[in-house]
Amino acid sequence: MNDYSVQLYNRDFSQILRPYSLEFTPERISWSAIGGPSEAMIKATGPIIELWEMIERLRCPIEVIAPNKTMIWWGFIESVTIQTKSISVSVSLDQMSNRVCVTYAEVNVAGAVGERKTTTWYENADSIAAYGTKERRLSKSQATQSEAENYAQTQLDRLKYPITKHSFLNADDHSEGNVILTCAGWWKTLGWKYFEFSGGKESFEDIGIGLMALGKGLTSTTISFEAHVDSPKIKDTTEGLLDFSTNETIYVLGSVANNGTYTISSTRDLDAPAGCYLIVEESVVNGAAGPSVTIQGAVKCAQSFQISTIEGWLAASLRIRMKREGSPTDNVVVSLYSDSFGVGTLLASGSLPGTTISENLNWVEISLNAMVFLDPATTYWIVVERDGAIDSKNYYKVDANEDLSYTSGVMKIWNGAAWVDRVPDADMLFQVGGVEEATAQLERILVSGAQFFSAVDVDIDSGVYSSPYRDGDTTALQCVEDLLSSGTTNYRRILANVDFQRRVNLYEEPVSGSKDYYLYSDGSLHDWMGRKINKWDYPVGVWAKLADVIPASADTQKISDPSKVFIEKIVFNIKEDEIYLQERDYVGLMEI
Structure with a gap:
């Protein structure tokens, strides 16, 4: 005789529903180490009119009560299947989307x-x-x-x-007056909503026109200047200046009277005498070769930004879209600075060998040597530079966009003497990547996706950090289970249980020890004190030792310990009075 019973509630969890003359018989229930109560199948019999009224109970809370009157399973009605003599009608929340x-x-x-x-x-x-x-x-x-x-x-x-489906049956094989309630645990409802969080990422990624050289230049004593109304010239008796191109902005340092910023109109190669010159848009004064003059592009480039979230977060990495020209052998250094009416104090930095940077434009990621907490409504600067000398043939190019569509910061150029505006103005493409402790992320996601949970209790700190940024393309359930599987610094998973009050509790997967359960060859389970466990009380998320299964003569020295089983999932077939165990990392069910 099946002495199990059920309790039904209204969707708002209030008044207990009275099923009148319907008789409910739980046939199968299951629990999982991730989420607690997982699935249940309950059969209802009675007058056909009242059975049809069960479709009005979709998403109603339901509880399964054991023969000893304790609650052993809780969740909600996910689908109702009504069986008549020749037609089965199923109404389900599974494919519904509102x-x-x-x-x-x-x-x-x-x-x-x-x-x-x-x-x-x-x-x-x-x-x-x-x-x-x-x-x-x-x-x-x-x-x-x-x-x-x-x-x-x-x-x-x-x-x-809710979506309705029909099945057409052989009337000789089915009797009228049955309803099958397929129920799900509350954990499943995390899959009902997507999760989006912009914290942990600040970026400007709009590709446009604005590619600029970084660390390109030369220093020489053979550079001279020639004043001319129509074509002011910067000349060199070597061909070094030919590495510069039309419309490029250059900075002159070390000259007697021509230090400043210039825009190249054109370049010329001289056949006789040997050498070359640049025609620039700005005027110059005559100056003979002799002094050590530097002609260069940007030595450093900087982009300011503010995070867009109302909560601060830890920055751990920076990404820049860039490429190399030639074969630079030094490093690209990317740093995070505070703001002090411009680029302020160094907060953290990281570097990347130039040989690892592609000849094609790509995003490169640099891990910072220290995590930096970014406050909202506070300006920070990203500075990109090379740690080697300028070179007119081997240098880098950083991507920027001259549309000026990034509204939370500006771009500046270090010309060798001061931070100046880029000409033309632009915004550097960048990404700031953040990290956050995993259990802090879990709590945020659970609260956001918890339209039916009453509370979230987090008993541990995982010690594992990862990006909290979510673009909204994955459900809260996927986000949570990914974080749970990442585990803790003890290399153990985080488990989750939803109790009968719909409180979510997160805790670390236990280690095997003196209080493990004992699993016998007859399928019975005993606690560490030797007390036999009722089948409806079999726990999940625990270790069990095989008590009388492995003969003492079996040689198990060269395999993983076969005497221990971590119970991941339990299916209790009430109708047949059978228990099925699924152990961790196993794809099937093991009947005992």
Whole structure:
């Protein structure tokens, strides 16, 4: 006889629902080390009218009560399947979505495919009020904006309420008057919402026109200056100046009377006598060769920024979009500075060998030698430079954008003597990457995705740091389970349990020890004191030792310890009175 019972509640967790003359029989329940109560299947019998009313109980809380009157499983009704003599009707929340958006590659009226875009979210307030928010990001390979928006609203209209499916049965094999309730644990509802968090990343990534040389230049005693109204010249008796190009901005240092900023109009190679010259837009005064004169581009470039979040975070890395010219053998140094009416005090830095930088434009990442806490509404500077001497043939190019679309900072150039405005003005492309302790991230994600959880309790600090940035393309469930699997500095996972009050508790996976359970060959489980555990009370997320399974004569010295089992999941088939165990890192179920 099945002495198990169920308890039903309204969707708002208030008044206990009375099922009148329906009889509920739990047939199967399961628990997992990640999330606690996982799945349940409950059969209901009774008058057909009352059975059909069960479709109104979707997303209602439900509890399974053991013969000793203790609550052993809790969750919500996810689907209702009503079996008549010839037709089975299933109504489910699984494929329902009452808040949708569409990601698409935009196509203009001329048929050109542009950048990836996402529509606004469209939602159905009535469904959300009834069942809670259940989001879905849809995709369309190519579409105009209006087409994508119409597609989103069309799909919302189709998916906004629980989806009904029909199966046609052989009337001889089925009797009228059965309902199967498929139930899920509250942990699953984390998959109902996507999670987005902009903290842990500040960037300007808009590619445009503005590529600029870094660390390019030469120093020589053979450079002279020739004043001319129409074509002022900077001349050299060697051909070193030919490495500079039209429209390039250069800085002159060390001359007697021509130090300053110049824009190159054109370059000329002299056949006789040997040498070359640059025609510049600005005027010069006559000056003979002799002094040691430096002609160079930007020695350093800097970009200021402020983080966009209202909470501060730890910066751990910087990324710059750049390339190399020639074969530089020194290092690129990227640093983070405070602001003091411009570039201020060095906070942290990192370097990258020039030989590892590609000849093609790519993002390069530099880890900082110290993590720096970035405060909101505070200006910081990224400075990029080379640690070797300037070179007219072997140098670097840093990507910038002259559209000036980054509104939280400005770009400056170090010309060898001072920080000056770039000509023309631009913004340097950059990314600041942050990190945050994993359990702090977990708490934030759980609170954000917890439309049904009552509280979140975090009992540990993982000690593991990773980027908290999330672009909103993954669900809260995916984000959380990824972080749980990363584990702690003890190299153990973080486990999660949702208790009967819907409180989430995070804790470190235990180690095997003196209080492990004991698993016997007859399938029974005993605690460390030898007390036999009821099947409905079998725990998950614990270690069990095989008590009388492995003969003493078996040689197990050269394999991992076969006497220990970590119980990852339990399925209790109440109907057959059978327990199935799934151990950690195992893909199947083991019947005992």
